[in-house]
Amino acid sequence: MKFHHLGIPTKNKLRDEEHLKDLKMYVSGFGRSPYGVEWNRFEDDAPYPDLVKTIPHIAFEVDDLEKVLKGKNVIIEPNSPSPGVVVAFIEDNGAPIEFLQIDRSIAGDNV
Numbered sequence: 001m002k003f004h005h006l007g008i009p010t011k012n013k014l015r016d017e018e019h020l021k022d023l024k025m026y027v028s029g030f031g032r033s034p035y036g037v038e039w040n041r042f043e044d045d046a047p048y049p050d051l052v053k054t055i056p057h058i059a060f061e062v063d064d065l066e067k068v069l070k071g072k073n074v075i076i077e078p079n080s081p082s083p084g085v086v087v088a089f090i091e092d093n094g095a096p097i098e099f100l101q102i103d104r105s106i107a108g109d110n111v
Contacts, residue, residue, distance in 0.1 A: 001068070004059040004100055005036040009052075014039055023081055049075045052089055052096045059087075059098035068099050085111055 017028035017039070024046035030038035042053045052075065062068045065078055065086055075096065076089035084106025090097050102111050 001060045001062055003036065004061045004098075005030055005038045007038050007040050007057045007059060007098065009054055009056065010039045010041050013041065017041060020081070049089075049091075049096075051075065051091060051094075055094075055096055057089070057096040057098050059100060062099045062101055065099055065101040082111070083107060 014026075014028040016032070017026040019026050024043040025048075026041040028039040028041075030036075040053075042048065046053065065088060069078070069088055069090065072090040073092070074088060075091045076087075078086050078088040080086050084103040086101045088099055090099070100111075104111070
């Protein structure tokens with residue numbers, strides 16, 4: 001397991017945010033923050049648990065997503081937000097945790 005990013009929900013529109021239309025959210029900072037911080041702004045009807053939309057999450061890159069999720073309280077099932085990337089969220093003691101499995105031969109190194 002390797003640290004990937006810290007996701008911080010925000011209601012503020014940020015100048016460098018990118019709209020991920022299919023995900024009904026905006027992201028800002030990831031890839032530009034030297035600290036791995038990503039801000040997330042969600043559309044009103046974004047289909048995510050309130051926990052993910054209101055509480056910061058930490059994200060880890062893993063080699064075997066299925067293995068990491070086994071026996072955990074999965075709150076967002078595995079899904080692919082972009083080619084070569086599969087993500088899922090769990091809840092642990094009231095906090096959202098994200099796991100990413102990345103195939104860099106498809107996704108590249110900027111993920």
